């Protein structure tokens with residue numbers, strides 16, 4: 208059974224859901240404006256223009272926006288204060304993977320069930336949920352100390368944590384607004400990744416005149432690729448894919464240099480440590496040196512007891528609003544993975560229900576906005592009522 212949900216949480220969820228539903232056209236027109244402004248990662252001019260727009264909309268809805276400069280563009284931190292307790296961040300990003308001109312080609316559009324357009328799910332729809340939840344919370348009893356809408360400009364390409372992550376370290380929880388799974392699940396666990404290369408150095412020799420004098424790294428790397436591939440699925444949820452394999456200087460030379468690359472995913476940091484230790488444990492190859500290069504990778508979002516309480520409460524709030532949510536484990540990473548790795552209880556997938564991210568078919572379910580806003584508002588109230596104590 209899920210946790211006991213405090214009455215104030217159900218009240219705030221119901222109130223926010225009804226408030227957003229009553230003014231759904233306002234949310235959708237905000238969303239249309241944001242989707243129609245292309246924000247490719249790296250285009251600081253486009254990103255900052257949208258960050259400023261988000262700041263002014265937040266201010267109009269009762270929040271106090273702050274724009275924090277970073278080399279990747281402005282980070283938005285918009286706060287709403289209340290008389291209660293509980294500090295909760297609503298975490299979003301406003302960069303997309305689509306180049307300038309995409310929205311002109313296929314602008315925001317709706318049919319009777321869904322909204323479409325570049326970044327509508329990943330994650331401008333999530334920003335709409337965050338901002339409109341805050342708007343609804345602002346008009347109620349505010350049973351929290353602080354709600355902070357955070358939108359970062361560089362989630363899609365940044366290899367490390369958000370630049371302003373220190374500001375979130377005193378928070379009780381982070382609610383990440385990446386979109387919900389296509390059948391409505393929230394995300395209570397994300398796999399972590401380890402990206403790596405194995406460099407090989409052998410000895411070049413003429414392939415016809417002196418083949419025995421050479422030490423062939425192509426063969427060693429091929430053997431390593433097969434050895435590593437055995438670790439795929441070695442533990443529950445673990446995946447390992449060889450993503451590059453190359454060697455060779457010329458058609459008639461025994462190859463002396465080469466590398467392979469791999470993408471490893473696992474549910475826990477312990478599993479990632481286990482598998483990378485095995486990868487590094489190279490067998491001996493006569494005359495060939497193998498070197499492991501650690502390319503980093505985001506940590507897992509583990510379903511800790513605190514995350515489990517957040518997830519159970521979200522599912523119960525969804526049920527109170529008449530929706531079956533469910534929980535899912537995601538293979539991809541998000542900024543929620545970084546906040547989770549700092550020990551801040553983090554729940555993800557709270558954005559609108561949607562899918563087909565990073566493709567022209569990307570969509571969100573229009574009817575899911577009000578429910579998601581209700582669930583997020585209810586979670587804020589539940590945290591304020593001591594859910595995580």
Ligand SMILES: [Zn+2]
Nearest residue numbers: 329330362385
């Ligand atoms: Zn995203």
